[in-house]
Amino acid sequence: MPYWLLEMTGDPRRVVTFGQNYDKRKEPIRYSWSSFVAPACDACNNKYADLEGQVKPSVEALQTREALPVSAYIELLDWLDKVRIGVWLTRHMIEKHPIEITPNFHISSRIAEKDRMLALYVFDSENKGINLIGSDSLIFNEMPSCLGFRINDLLLLNVSSDFFCSRGCGLPHPNSMKVLLGGENHGKLKLEGFSYAAEITNPITNLKLFKPVVWLYQPIKMPSSNPIFQAGYYGHTNRLDSRLMARTLKGNERQGALFRQYEDRVEILQDPSALIELDEVIGDDCAMLKDIAASVYDVQISLFYDLQYEPIESAKHGEFEEAYRKLKLDNAEELAKMYRNAS
Secondary structure, eight states: OOHHHHHHTSOTTOEEEEEEEGGGTTEEEEEEGGGOOOOOOHHHHHHHHHHHHHHHHHHHHHHTTOOEEHHHHHHHHHHHHHHHHHHHHHHHHHHOOSSOOOOSOOGGGTTTOSEEEEEEEEOOOOOOOEEEETTTSHHHHHOOOEEEEEETTEEEEEEEETTTTTTTTTOOBOSEEEEEESSTTTTOEEEEOOBOOSSOOSSSSOOOOOOOSEEEEEOBOOBOOOTTOTTSBTTOOOTTOHHHHTTBOTTOSSBBOEEEEOSSOEEEEOOTTOEEOOOOOOGGGOOOHHHHHHHHHHHHHHHHHHOOEEEOTTOOOOHHHHHHHHHHHHHHHHHHHHHHTOO
């Protein structure tokens, strides 16, 4: 976490519980926020320091409920990619989880690489602090695709996953997408076929969220060397497709535009300088922080259910795997229930 964020949210030296040590009977791990860092080379440190410096004014502006341009929200999405994956890797480093993983990606290979979403919530509260909601679930342990990040009176619900919103945003997407189990390509995606809709769907995805003040989706095109895809991205067979160009961010051919989800419509935001005002949330649309926090786990469960697997012959998918799958779902449901039942 950048030092300016630690100062903004309280004493940078404050000690918090962050995870549990599985080598010591799940003994709580306590860290000061200023010590919660992962090893990184100088080049990466400098790169991410620049990104964190860029988002600081945006976080400050959101705390005073100011409008931000599209470009600032894209920087915010980049930063959330960095935070989400950094938290995931750091937890694995310090918790010594008994179910080991071999990461297929790291921070540098995940920023602005997959479809993503941000739902921004604001609260009338003077309570300072940071919460990383959802990072404690067994689903997040293996699939760091969804995290809730509370910063004082803001909560940023962030999602990132392969082709998560491309279909709804009217961009090319595979007809079939499966995670391979076993073999040298274990954990990688198998994509088959492609299509894209003429119209954008409303809603863009099937996620059921409490109404946020800003709800944004951004599809990200997947590079492909397949000569069928003349534009250089999966499913993009025509380099001059005007419909796809109208759904792409100006000045960046790989990134889709921002698609703002409203209750009754979707707005395409192509211009990086276009301002995004905060929507009003009143009456029955209002929700408590604890219920929005619970919804982070609901989203994790939804994403987990959407995964399809293809075991190869040498892969063993037996009783343990089925039991562990159920445990991950039960764990996320229990954590959501814990938040909902909080006083």
